[in-house]
Amino acid sequence: VKAGPLSGRHVIVTSGPTHEAIDPVRYIANRSSGKQGHAIAAAAAAAGARVTLVSGPVTLPDPKGCAVVRVESAREMFAAVNDALPADVFIGAAAVADWRVEAAAHKIKKEQGASAPAFSLVENPDILASVARASRRPRLVVGFAAETRDVIAHARQKLNRKGCDLIVANDVSEGSGVFGGDANEAHLVSSGGVESWPRMSKEAVAARLVGRIAEIIADSEAP
Numbered sequence: 001v002k003a004g005p006l007s008g009r010h011v012i013v014t015s016g017p018t019h020e021a022i023d024p025v026r027y028i029a030n031r032s033s034g035k036q037g038h039a040i041a042a043a044a045a046a047a048g049a050r051v052t053l054v055s056g057p058v059t060l061p062d063p064k065g066c067a068v069v070r071v072e073s074a075r076e077m078f079a080a081v082n083d084a085l086p087a088d089v090f091i092g093a094a095a096v097a098d099w100r101v102e103a104a105a106h107k108i109k110k111e112q113g114a115s116a117p118a119f120s121l122v123e124n125p126d127i128l129a130s131v132a133r134a135s136r137r138p139r140l141v142v143g144f145a146a147e148t149r150d151v152i153a154h155a156r157q158k159l160n161r162k163g164c165d166l167i168v169a170n171d172v173s174e175g176s177g178v179f180g181g182d183a184n185e186a187h188l189v190s191s192g193g194v195e196s197w198p199r200m201s202k203e204a205v206a207a208r209l210v211g212r213i214a215e216i217i218a219d220s221e222a223p
């Protein structure tokens, strides 16, 4: 066990995109690289936590000192997170697909003269909301909000709707370079208010977030 402010704690982090199969060769995805979530997992491990990182498909190396569970779809991520519970802290940094299609068993063929296929979407389980309402709820549940406008207002709504303790809101509008990039500008939203951080590397966001989490846990245990 590594000494540090989170030693003896189990932290579950989700990271990366999910891939939702259309058929055996095609999928729907998003632009998440996993950089932010992986940096958080590494920072939590460096702070002494036992870390389970549940990661969608990314090209990053596994962060040092973390148990990594690799998944593809939102439903697989949901199952892996439930298998990893109980935990002291859950941090949902993954860009989980809100919807999936009912995947075809065989490759959809392009037939001469046929019209383009149409897909109807089915809602995926909401991992964050489910963890926040679980009977084995971690003491601290932290979500992200990726927004392109009204960042703080939408983050506040997500905090309440999903039942979490903290939301890390980030602006992912075109030109922000947050999806896939190396830097992030985060706002920490809780029922107590908003703390806005300047733009910094994703590693620095991770270290600061893990530091705040350790403080919140220590405060909640103070006599």
Ligand code: PMT
Pocket (backbone or CB within 6 Å): 014, 016, 017, 031, 032, 033, 034, 035, 036, 037, 074, 092, 093, 094, 095, 096, 097, 098, 124, 125, 126, 127, 128, 129, 142, 143, 144, 145, 146, 147, 158, 170, 172, 178, 179, 180, 181, 202
């Ligand atoms: O991976 P990078 O390239 O480093 O980019 C980082 C990031 C932009 C992906 C990351 O900082 C971020 O914002 N992650 C959350 C992306 C997202 O899907 O946000 P959302 O606002 O759609 O979802 C809100 C929260 O609910 C998130 O914590 C998400 O993990 C969670 N969620 C959403 C849908 C779902 N079905 N299950 C979930 O758990």
